[in-house]
Amino acid sequence: MKKFKNILVVVICVSIASQVYFNFLIQGFTISFSVVVFSIFLYNYVGLNPMKTAIITGIITSFIHSSVMDFDKIPKMMTPEMAFFVTYGVMFYFLYYKNRKKDLTKFMISIFFCDLFSNIVELSIRTQITGINSNMIKDLLIVACIRSLMTLIILIAMKYYKSFLIKEEHEERYRRLILLTSGFKSEIYFMNKNAAEIEDVMKKSFSVYEIVSENHYPEELKNLTLDIAKDVHEIKKDYIRVMRGLEEIANNKIDIERMKIKDIINILEIDTKDYIITKNLDIELDFRVECEFYVLEHFYLMSIIRNLIFNSIEAIDNKKRGLVKLKIEKIGDEYVFSVFDNGTGISESNFDFIFNPGFSTKYNKETGSICRGIGLTLVRDLVQDIFKGSISVQSIKNKSTTFTVKIPTISFRR
Template sequence: MAKFKKIFLGTMIVTISSQFYIDILLSDFRITCAIIALGLFLYLNEDINPIIMGITVSFSTYIWRTIIHFLTYGFDAKIIGAYTPEIFFYIVYGILFWKFIHKRSLFRVNLNLFFLMTTFCDFTSNIVEISIRIIYYNHKFYFNIITFLLLVALIRSSAVWIILTILKYYKMLILKSEHEKRYRKLLWLTMILKSEMYWMDKNMDKIEKVMTNSYKLFEDIRDGRNSDNWASSSVKIASDVHEIKKEYELVLRGVQEITNNRYKDNGMYFKDIISILEEKMQNEIKYKNLHVKISVERGHDFYTDKHYQLMSIFRNLLMNAFEAIDESKGTLDIKLIHKSLKSEHLFKVIDNGKGISKEDIEFIFSPGFSTKIDYETGYINRGLGLSLVKDVVENHFKGYIEVESSLGSGTSFSIYIPNNEIEVSK
C-alpha cells in the first residue's frame, strides 16, 4: 500500500510537471519538465521499480494531455494517435534507468556519474520517440534535431544534478546539527555513566571482602573453629550483601534513567543504521588488525525507533564472527543480508569461518557458554553476545533466530522479525 501511494503521488507530480513544455520542430513533439521530476523521484525512492513508474507515467501523461486537448480544442480522433509516441519515451526511460542506474549504488553515491547516465537515458528515449514519429507518422527529419535533443538532455540532467546537490548539502547541514546535539547528549550521558561506574568499582572491593569473609566462615565451620562467631559472621555477611544489593539498585536506576524516554532518539532509517555499523566495524577490524571483509546487501529501507536494539544485534553477531577466523583460509568473509519478506524482515549474517560443532551448537545461546579460548593467555570470552542476541530478538522484537553451521564450513545466523515490531511511521 505504501509503494502504491508513492507511485500514485509520483505519477501525479510528473504528470503535472509535463504541462511545462516547449514545442520544437516536429508536430506534437514536446520537451517538458516531466523528466526532471521523474529523475528526481526515481533517485529519491530507490524502492520503486523504474519500469513500473515509467509505464504509469507514460499512460498518465498521455491521458492528461489528450483530455487537455479535447477540453481546449474539442474532440479530434487524430490526436489519440498523435500523442501515442510519447508513451514509448517514458517506458524506454524507465527501462534504461532500471538497467543502468537503479541497482548500481555507485551512481547514487556519485552524482556526476548519475548526471551522465540520466543524460544518456533522456537522450536515448527522445531518439526512440523521434524515430517512431518519423517512421510511422511520416514526420520530416531535421539534422539539427539530434544536437538539440542532446542539449535538452544535458539541460534537464543538469537541473536534476543541481537539485540533488542542493538536497545533499542541505541534508549534510541537518546531519551536522543532529550530530552536534547527539555529541552534547553523549557527553552528558558519559558523565552519568562514569559516576555509576565509580559506585560499581567501589562495590568490587566490598564484594572481595564478602567473598573472603564467606570463605573464612566456611573454613571455620568445616574445621569446627570459632563456633561462637558463626552466627555473627553470617549476619555480617548477609548485611554486607544487602548493602551491595542496595548500591547496585541505585546503579541500575541510574542506568535506566539514561535509557528512558527523556534520552531516546526518535528513530533512524535502516540505511543509516547500516552505515554507522559498517563504519564502526571497519574501525574494529583496523584496530584489531584482522583480515576480515564485510559485504552488505540491503533490501528496501524502513524507519524504526528500535535502532539501538538492532545495532546491538548486528554488532554482537559480527563480533562473534570476528572470533571465528580460520587462519588457514586467509581472509574471513562476512555477509550481512537484509530481505523484506511479506510480513517480516529477514536478516542474515553469514561467515566462512571455523564453524561450530554439532555438540556445541545447541548451547551457543546459553549465557556464559563460549568456544573462544586463548590457550596462551587463558582468556575466555564472556559468552554473553549470542545469549543477548537471542533474548532481544525473541523478547523485544517477538521474532526468532535460526543457526546453521558445521566445522570448517562457516556459520549462518538468520533472524526473522515481524514488520509491525520493527517498522514505525516517521
C-alpha cells in the first residue's frame, strides 16, 4: 500500500513537472523538467522498483500528453514517450538499483547514461532511426549533462536542508535537556534541604518521647510519641531513597563540565520566547550579557535566572505591552545579575516574606489553588549556598520590580 502511494506521488509530480518543457531538435520531441523530478524520486524512494515505476509513469504521463481525440492514433502518440520511460527504468534498474554498493557518484553516472540513451531511443522512434545524426547525439549529450547537473544540485540542496533540520532538532532537544536537568537538579537540591528538616523533626519527636518516658506520662501517650518518631524515621528513609534515585538519574542525564554564560542566556532566551509565543503574551524581552565567563554549576545558575524571569512574566499578568529585562555585568569583584519587569510590583508589607518557603501571592482564579511558592526560596538558597552570593529586591507597587543577584567572581573560578 505504501509503495502504491509512493508511485502515485511520483506519477503526479512527474506529470506536473512535464508541463515545463521546450521543443527540441524535431517536432514532438520535448525536453522537460520531469526527468529531473523522476530521478530525484528514484534516489529518495529506494524501495520502489524503477522498472515498474517507470512503466506506470510512462503510460500515465504519455496518455496525459496525448491530445489526439482519435483513439486509434493514441497508442502511436504515446509510444515514443513510453519508450523513453521504459528504457530509463530498465537501464536504471541494472546500472544502479541492482548494484549493492550505492553512492551519489554512481547514481549520477547512472542517470546520465539513462537520460542519454532513453532520449536516443525516443528520438529514434520519432524519426524512425534514419533521421538521427551525430549533431543530434551531441545535443542529447548536453541535455543529459544539464539535467544530471540539475539533479545533483537539487539533491545536494535537499541533503543540506535535511542536515539543517536535523541540526535544529538536535539543538532543540539539547536545549530542552539542559532546561529539564536544570529544574531537576534544583528540585533535588531543595529536597536535600527538606531532608535536613525532616531529620530535625525526627530528633524533636524522639526528644518528646524521652521526656514523656522520664516524667511517667500515661502509657498511651508514651506509645504515641514513640510511633510518631518511628513514622518520621521511616518517612525520612523513603524520602532519601527516592532522592538518591533522582540524583543518580540527574547525574547521568547530561555531562557538561562548564558552560559559557552567553550560551546559558541564549538557551533561556529561546525558551522564554517560545513560552511567550505559546501563551500569546504581549511581552518584550531585553537580554544583555556585557561580560563573558564560564560557569561550573551552570544548572543551578540557569535555575536561578529562569525562576526570576518567569516570576517577572507572571507579575506582568495581563498588562498591555509588558517588558522583562535581564542584564549581566561585572562590577568590581562581583558579577551582577538584574531582572527587571514593569509588572504589578510587590507590596512593602510582603518584602520580608517573599523568600519564605510556601509564600505566594499567585493563585489560580478558576480553581482558587495557591501556587506552592518555592521559586524565590529556591533562588535565595541557591544564590547563598551554591554561589556564596546575595539577592535583593526593589519594587514600586503597580509599576516595576527589580531583583538583583550579586555573586563573587571567585565563585566561578572553581
